Amino acid sequence: MMTQDTYTIPIxxxxxxxxxxxRMCTQQALQDAHIVNxxxxxxxxxxxxxxxxxxxxxxxxxxxxxxPGLILLDLDLPRMDGLETIERIKADPxxxxxxxxxxxxxxxxxxxxxxxxxxxxxxxxxxxxxxGFVGAMNVLGRxxxxxxxxxxxxx
Numbered sequence: 001m002m003t004q005d006t007y008t009i010p011i012x013x014x015x016x017x018x019x020x021x022x023r024m025c026t027q028q029a030l031q032d033a034h035i036v037n038x039x040x041x042x043x044x045x046x047x048x049x050x051x052x053x054x055x056x057x058x059x060x061x062x063x064x065x066x067x068p069g070l071i072l073l074d075l076d077l078p079r080m081d082g083l084e085t086i087e088r089i090k091a092d093p094x095x096x097x098x099x100x101x102x103x104x105x106x107x108x109x110x111x112x113x114x115x116x117x118x119x120x121x122x123x124x125x126x127x128x129x130x131x132g133f134v135g136a137m138n139v140l141g142r143x144x145x146x147x148x149x150x151x152x153x154x155x
Contacts, residue, residue, distance in 0.1 A: 011069025012038045016048045016085070017103070018077050022126070025133055026072065026103065033137035040068065045080030048073070049088060052095055068098060073120075075104040075111055083114055090119035 013030070017023050023041050030039065042048045050056045051065045058065035071089075075082035082102060089095045101122040102115045112123045127133045 010037055012040055012066045013070050013072065014040045014042065014048070014051065014068035015072045015103075016042050016045065016077065016082075017072075017074040018043045019074075022074070025130065026137075029130065029133040029137040032134045035137060037069075038066070040066070044077045045082065045085030045088075048085055049080075052089065052092075052098075071098055071100045072103045073100055075102060075106050075115070083111075083118060086115065086118045086120055 013035075015023060015026055017026065027039055030037075040051070042051050048071070051058045052068075054060070054065050073082050073086060077085065080088075082104065086100055086102075089098065089100065096119070099121045100119065101124060102111075102120050103124050103126060104111070105126050106112075107125055115123050124136055127136055
């Protein structure tokens, strides 16, 4: 979408989830919700940091790890959990501005509070059904992507 003053910039959505079934479900739910952004996947907090800092498998060309416009982060991750991951990302001045949304099975109030305290923009509990998941992605699209996709750029 283009207006006089802005150009729509498609964003990359980086999804950090160790469960392959949940990654596939998230991808399908986003597609069914007509969110067609570039999706990238990592499996744990350490891979997420490698991706963001272009280390290891993500070193070199920018195309291997484009800067995400949004990170969807699970809480229960191996090697480095979601709370530690978000804390490290938000402590890095080069990464602090990337919006992060928790997407997790947790229903604990303490996880919601801790996530927001550490800098998460939103906390979404994964629905138990696929139709519920698509509904959550529709809400996510209306809530977050309209703002993220329309960042002003120089003409």
